[in-house]
Amino acid sequence: MAVDYKALKAGGFMRQKQKDMFSMRLKVIGGTVTTTQLKAIQAAADKYGSGYVHLTSRQGVEIPFVKLEDIEDIKKELEEAGVETGVCGPRVRTVTACQGGRVCASGCFDTLSLAEKVDAHYFGKELPHKFKFGITGCQNNCLKAEENDVGIKGGETITWNKDDCIFCGVCVKACRSGAITMSDDEITVEEDKCNHCGRCVRSCSTGAWTGKPGYLLSFGGTFGNEIQKGQELLPIISDEETLFRVTDAAVEFFTEHGQAGERFAKTIQRTGWDALQKKVKEAYDGGK
Secondary structure: OOOOHHHHHHOOEEEOOOOOEEEEEEOOEOOEOOHHHHHHHHHHHHHHOOOOOEEOOOOOEEEEEEEHHHHHHHHHHHHHOOOOEOOOOOEEOOOEEOOHHHOOOOOOOOHHHHHHHHHHHHOOOEOOOOEOEEEEOOOOOOOOHHHOOEEEEEEEEEEEOHHHOOOOOHHHHHOOOOOEEEOOOOEEEOOOOOOOOOHHHHHOOOOOEEEEEEEEEEEOOEEOOOEEOOEEOOOOEOOHHHHHHHHHHHHHHHHHHOOOOOOHHHHHHHHOHHHHHHHHHHHHOOOO
16 A cells, blocks of 8 residues: 655654655644643653654654554554654644743743744744744744744833932943933933833832733744844734734735745745735734
8 A cells, every 4th residue: 555655744744764654743832741641651652662762853743663554553652642753844843932931030921821822823834945934932032933934922011210219320330222311300211222021120120110911023034054033023012813913914924825835935935025024013013
């Protein structure tokens, strides 16, 4: 019987150089795997693989040396333990994320929760080429948001309350972008320098600084055969509804203008950054 290698690849089974051997890609959302899932993965790797797993550069887990005749059995056993297969080919891949505000003191929001929502909304969607979302919780940028087709980075819209300020100058020292200056009785923020890191908020002992969490989006990143840093085209986004309108617009743009085998970055270069910016700005403004 003929083997449909294309379908196997789409379902997360990548052909190895060894005949009839496959590396099985598992679905991992936001780099998080439960201990129950780990036990099931270990058992499957021992039973059907070669007793080890490979951790990919995008927080994935792969089980190499799965035999062709064992594919359905390993899938069934892992699915029963709550472990799904990943995807390959021209579609939306597994969403990566740092630990974010659930764990990290620098995190501006719960990255895993957002990763799960992005995954539920987009995972496996057919597109002209592979498409990657990466989520990082703050300007420390541990997940390197700009490497992704769409990167989501945590930020904060900051507000200073003079009545609570003791003018200690700690916030000025904490600001790495040099956006904050202080006189005897005034604090000034240069908006064009502020990168929304929120360090001023976390450094303040009197509560004079407050921050509203939000999202900074970048578009068109790729670190494959060609390297391009994703570009920020919009102001900070303060709510998930607007966030998903914008990401929907970016995916729609790729669907409408992308050519088979062409990464999102190439599509943007060919059609022009102004065209993408117009599309996502309309979504940012509520589709007006």
